[in-house]
Amino acid sequence: MFGLSRSLSTFSEMLLPNSCLLVRLTRQRRSQGIWTKFMKRSKEKALQQKEADDGFGFFSDVITEEMKQGSNKFIIEPSFVPCEDLIVGRLSFQGMNPVIERIMQEEEDAKRKKVVQKVEADVSDNEMAHRYSTLVGTIGRKYNTKRGHTREQIHKGESRSSAPKQKKLKFLKPQVD
Structure with a gap:
């Protein structure tokens, strides 16, 4: 034990x-x-x-020293007026002070003229109307049924019987020489 x-x-x-x-x-x-x-x-x-x-x-060659330091990441604006597109100065509404309202109207017109001068039309009005008319026709054909398609051909002067039908080509066997 x-x-x-x-x-x-x-x-x-x-x-x-x-x-x-x-x-x-x-x-x-x-x-x-x-x-x-x-x-x-x-x-x-x-x-x-x-x-x-x-x-x-x-x-x-692209990165500058200021970019490396990161000092110019933000623009400091002392007022929030340009950020919010506010109107600076005195305001008048509904004819309370007609002189100030006239000044406001002149400033607004000057701003609109600047904007209109900046925006230039890339496409003329006539060209846009032509493009739109052709677009309407093509989109209309997209949703057209077969019956509507035949009606469209009849209106153009084409008839179903007068249009020659093209025969579907069959497979031709190669000739053995």
């Missing part, structure tokens, strides 16, 4: 270090996982930095 208890005590002693060893191994694995994540992040940062440096090399 004495030998048996002794073997049990050594068995329990053997288990204790193994369990500690397992705990140590799991902690090591966790720390290795953390280190690998850290290493991946640092590698990604290094690659991004390298790509950014290469990009600056490609565009070095």
